[in-house]
Amino acid sequence: MATATRFRTLKDMPKEDYLSPGNTLCAGCGGILALRIFHKVLGPKVAWVNAAGCMTVSMSYPLSPLKSNWLYTAFASAPAGAQGVRDALDVLMAKGKLPASEDLKVVVVSGDGAAYDIGLQSTSGAIDRRLDFYYLCYDNEAYGNTGFQMSTSTPYGSSTKTTPATAAYPLGNTARKKDLFEVWRAMKAPYVATLANSHGLDFLRKVERGSEIKGPRLYIAFAACPTGWGFDTRNSVEIEKLAVQTGVWPLKESVNGAVRHTFVPRALIPVSDYLKTQERFNHLFEPSEKTEAIDAIQESVNVYWKEAGAREGFEVKLPGSSSR
Amino acid sequence: MKGRLLTGNAAAAAAARLARVDYVPAYPITPQTEIIETIADWVREGTMDSKFVQLESEHSMMTAAGAASLAGARVFTATSSQGLLYALEMLYNVSGWRAPMLLVNVSRGLAAPIVLEPDHNDVLAARDSGFLQLHSETCQEVADLVLLAYRVAEDKRVSLPAIVNLDGFYLSFTREPVVLPDQGKVDQFLPPYEPVSPLSASRPVARGSAVMEGFVYSYFRYNLHAAALRAKNVFNEAAGEYEQLFGREYGPVEGYMLDDAEYVLVMSNSFTALGRQAVKRMRERGVHAGLLKLRMVRPFPTEEVAALLRGRKVVGVFDQNLSPGLGGIFYSEVAGALYHVKNRPKAILPAVGALGGKQITAKEMDSVFEEMVRIDRDGVTPSPMFLMRDDELARVRKAVAIAEGRS
Numbered sequence A: 001m002a003t004a005t006r007f008r009t010l011k012d013m014p015k016e017d018y019l020s021p022g023n024t025l026c027a028g029c030g031g032i033l034a035l036r037i038f039h040k041v042l043g044p045k046v047a048w049v050n051a052a053g054c055m056t057v058s059m060s061y062p063l064s065p066l067k068s069n070w071l072y073t074a075f076a077s078a079p080a081g082a083q084g085v086r087d088a089l090d091v092l093m094a095k096g097k098l099p100a101s102e103d104l105k106v107v108v109v110s111g112d113g114a115a116y117d118i119g120l121q122s123t124s125g126a127i128d129r130r131l132d133f134y135y136l137c138y139d140n141e142a143y144g145n146t147g148f149q150m151s152t153s154t155p156y157g158s159s160t161k162t163t164p165a166t167a168a169y170p171l172g173n174t175a176r177k178k179d180l181f182e183v184w185r186a187m188k189a190p191y192v193a194t195l196a197n198s199h200g201l202d203f204l205r206k207v208e209r210g211s212e213i214k215g216p217r218l219y220i221a222f223a224a225c226p227t228g229w230g231f232d233t234r235n236s237v238e239i240e241k242l243a244v245q246t247g248v249w250p251l252k253e254s255v256n257g258a259v260r261h262t263f264v265p266r267a268l269i270p271v272s273d274y275l276k277t278q279e280r281f282n283h284l285f286e287p288s289e290k291t292e293a294i295d296a297i298q299e300s301v302n303v304y305w306k307e308a309g310a311r312e313g314f315e316v317k318l319p320g321s322s323s324r
Numbered sequence B: 001m002k003g004r005l006l007t008g009n010a011a012a013a014a015a016a017r018l019a020r021v022d023y024v025p026a027y028p029i030t031p032q033t034e035i036i037e038t039i040a041d042w043v044r045e046g047t048m049d050s051k052f053v054q055l056e057s058e059h060s061m062m063t064a065a066g067a068a069s070l071a072g073a074r075v076f077t078a079t080s081s082q083g084l085l086y087a088l089e090m091l092y093n094v095s096g097w098r099a100p101m102l103l104v105n106v107s108r109g110l111a112a113p114i115v116l117e118p119d120h121n122d123v124l125a126a127r128d129s130g131f132l133q134l135h136s137e138t139c140q141e142v143a144d145l146v147l148l149a150y151r152v153a154e155d156k157r158v159s160l161p162a163i164v165n166l167d168g169f170y171l172s173f174t175r176e177p178v179v180l181p182d183q184g185k186v187d188q189f190l191p192p193y194e195p196v197s198p199l200s201a202s203r204p205v206a207r208g209s210a211v212m213e214g215f216v217y218s219y220f221r222y223n224l225h226a227a228a229l230r231a232k233n234v235f236n237e238a239a240g241e242y243e244q245l246f247g248r249e250y251g252p253v254e255g256y257m258l259d260d261a262e263y264v265l266v267m268s269n270s271f272t273a274l275g276r277q278a279v280k281r282m283r284e285r286g287v288h289a290g291l292l293k294l295r296m297v298r299p300f301p302t303e304e305v306a307a308l309l310r311g312r313k314v315v316g317v318f319d320q321n322l323s324p325g326l327g328g329i330f331y332s333e334v335a336g337a338l339y340h341v342k343n344r345p346k347a348i349l350p351a352v353g354a355l356g357g358k359q360i361t362a363k364e365m366d367s368v369f370e371e372m373v374r375i376d377r378d379g380v381t382p383s384p385m386f387l388m389r390d391d392e393l394a395r396v397r398k399a400v401a402i403a404e405g406r407s
Helices: A029-040 A054-058 A078-094 A113-120 A121-127 A180-186 A198-213 A226-231 A235-243 A271-275 A277-285 A291-312 B007-017 B033-045 B058-070 B081-086 B087-097 B121-125 B139-154 B183-189 B212-245 B272-284 B301-311 B329-338 B362-376 B390-404
Strands: A046-050 A069-071 A105-110 A135-140 A191-196 A218-222 A251-255 A258-263 B005-008 B022-028 B049-054 B076-079 B104-108 B132-135 B162-167 B176-178 B251-258 B263-268 B291-292 B296-298 B314-319 B345-353
Touching: A029 A054, A029 A105, A029 A135, A029 A198, A029 A218, A029 A235, A078 A105, A078 A121, A078 B007, A078 B022, A078 B049, A078 B076, A105 A113, A113 A121, A113 A135, A113 A180, A113 B005, A121 B058, A180 A191, A180 A218, A180 A251, A191 A235, A191 B033, A198 A218, A198 A251, A198 A258, A218 A235, A226 A235, A226 A277, A235 A271, A235 B007, A235 B132, A258 B212, A277 B345, B005 B007, B007 B033, B007 B104, B007 B139, B007 B162, B007 B176, B022 B033, B022 B058, B022 B076, B033 B049, B033 B076, B033 B301, B058 B076, B058 B081, B058 B087, B076 B081, B081 B087, B081 B121, B087 B176, B087 B212, B104 B121, B104 B139, B121 B329, B132 B139, B132 B212, B139 B176, B139 B183, B139 B212, B251 B272, B251 B301, B263 B272, B263 B301, B263 B329, B263 B362, B272 B291, B272 B362, B291 B301, B314 B362, B329 B345, B345 B362
Parallel strands: A046 A069, A046 A105, A105 A135, A135 A218, A191 A218, B022 B049, B076 B104, B104 B162, B132 B162, B263 B291, B263 B314, B314 B345
Antiparallel strands: A191 A251, A251 A258, B005 B176, B132 B296, B251 B291
8 A cells, every 4th residue: 555645744735625614513623624624635526425413413404514415314324325326326327327527426424423323234234235435434422413422432431411420420431432443344344544633644645545445434533522522622633632642542544454553652641631631531530530440541542552562563652550 | 908917026126127217225025025036136137227236224225215316316116014114214304305216115014013914004104204105906006106106206396206005915926917018118108317406526416404493494394295295286197198108097096886876985005906896796785885996195185085075975994004092094084185075975984904914805895885884874973993803803812722721
């Protein structure tokens, strides 16, 4: 995959925008920023196929912030919508009813609720059928549009509206975040990548690389969510950066099953530095610090990077537990 | 013309091929499966120029069907029973998208308890979805209604998806003589699909956008309703042309021995044949019996029902469905159509029967007409009939007794 890239520095980010300024989403939304950058690389000929979520309400009849096609399907079946659009374009081109210049890149865009939970069945079908499409999941680690309830993407220790931290349940959510990257990889998707808005060049190159591959391609974009996570809107990109630097959000890709970390931090910053920036983790520090839980989070990050380093031959300097 | 012996399922598949559909997303379910197997064979043998894709659920199947229609393809799919209900969320979406694809539903009763043979609770669950609905009595009708449904659905005055219904087993697996229309004439009747504002690289569109206020939602819903109402005249137009080309006449409803009929039974789908036989028997007994078959279910043919039932003594409605806590579904719809008619029938008898494909004997069928006559003679208020024989109840009880070791 060592092909030449059109993106050597961040200055090579395409100037053209296909998302108009001004839309109905929250200020500081990491999801819409990811969609904007993604679109820059794909160019104008796109059909976005959407599952219920925050992006759905950005398209309010008769207005659209997009200069491309949009189809809202349902919560569970956006990949099947992508199947229908892709198949229709293919059959119409094959029958000579549609010129190749009218071809579209078909992109599912959904949040983690659809990508990790309710839409996983239709996703599995699309992967099995080797559907030629992109899946952009803006992952804000909960059902954000309905007011921040737990999804299977919600990390351990996060408080949500359905896993609130209380005296009886002091940690909030105690389930581990589902590893959607590995789910797709296990199903032999040819390209799977994680993205962060804070690492723009890495982002651009991954969309470019995926575009050279045919078949199902997943992009999980870390999507800082000021309203759900509880932080000031201006810190959105900073918080994504911190997630990468603490190792909480690894930047990586899988090409035909071969995993490579595209950004390897030399030394990880302690996870508590990241957790402290957001109200959803407040209960881990107040009224008293839940050292055991924070250590458990740190330990899972450390184990992840130790194992990844052993597989790929790199070494990351790990922080100790918070008590050390 | 004698026609070839075809099952209802084969007739549906053949009509889809004659309609030159571009795309067939599919998912198996009894008793529909033969339709998609037949099409899969034809596509793989190269005798049908369509793309066939098996999805992983009916919900996805309907999503792909509607999305492909919006992208400009003529789309055909089929399901039954649980499959239709699993896809139901998408039926409302696809009609809201105004995507004129066609779904053949092969009726089968709904679980629980799970059953294979037909009643119409499945297709009537889609009653309010915005899909047009045409119901078939014979395998010939299946083929003809598929072609008519495309023509109406794709008409720009309508632009709505449609369901063609046929009964599982009684039609799906029963061979009847079917005359398949000539391809050249079908091409004349049904020109290639011209989508309205398809997804496009050169002229991008947004479909399925959110609306944030009730008045905008109401605007869309009333538009959909108006389009569904327009579909009746568009159907009549198309049916007129169809008759000229193919010699078979289809209206939204169909009367049988109605001219001097005093007691008229309203029916739909394949069991109508049993109703016709009962009418003949009653006539032999000197009773002026008649029958009205509902072919078009959505839009509901209110005017036709009113026009053909006015002035009758008693009307019966045979519902092969049950809305628990209400009764038969068509009963309410027929009663609604008749309420404002000046010389309306003095009584409407609700009769529920043939649930899960329960066989109906001549005696049972006749009992509905006999009850209509009795209501007229004695001037009594009808009480609903639920058809089931004593010997059938005895069989259920005996089987339970054996299972419980009591026998």
